[in-house]
Amino acid sequence: MATIRNAREDETGTLRDIGLRAWEKAMINVGEMVGIRDNARAAFDTFTRQAWLTITVIEQGGVIAGWAAREGLDELISDFWIDPPFQHRGLGSTLLSAIEADIIRQGFDTARIETHARNEEAVSFFEKHGYRINWLSAAYSPKLDREVQSVGLSKVLVEESAETYGPSV
Template structure:
């Protein structure tokens, strides 16, 4: 049985491991893994331990296999990671739908996200689910000692409703 639920602090290490495995798979074609693995591991552990309240988990038969987050609880999806062993089963789509529902429930009309511009798999996934590229930037990354391309995508979730005041014709 597949379910999506809120994360628990006691599974933070499991979620960090899932995130790292998915990150490594995504970054191998980009060439980021060699110099960044230990930094990424620490970042995932820190994030899942300190921001677990912002994480939604997808599980199969009670075992976490992926997670997504909106770090600031706004319209920005900051993380979406599915264990490579479970990719291609529609779990990312379930997590994305959960994030979008939360965004819309909070009154935002658009979902946004950003990723490494060369992460073709992530860009393709989001485009397949209705996201469009809105910006591309290049920023110097001191840890890599080079410029990194980042791409921003967004999707219109709903249209803001016009308010009609008393006596106004429509």
């Protein structure tokens, strides 16, 4: 059984390593990882140490299997990582549902996420869960010290009810 909970400060090293392993798997389709792995590791290290309060983890059997973050505590899921040995077990779906519930509880009606454009597995995962691609761009990433192609996806979590006059039929 999976458990969802807030991250703890003493777990930042574990979270960094999970993020890096999941990132490396995702980057296989992109290639050219030589030289940027160290930058990515440093970025994960800095992020998890500074933003651990915004991180939600999923555990299975008492082991952290993945994590997600909402760095700005808004509708943007800034990070979403499942450790490769735990992928394809439904844990990502469980974690995503918990994050979406948090977004709704905090008053937002839409969830957003960004990922590398060539991360076909992630794009497919989010599309399977109702997300739609809104944009495609290429921009310089200071974290990785290179230009990165990205896609933005979003999902409406709360449908607006139509305002009508009189009794509904």
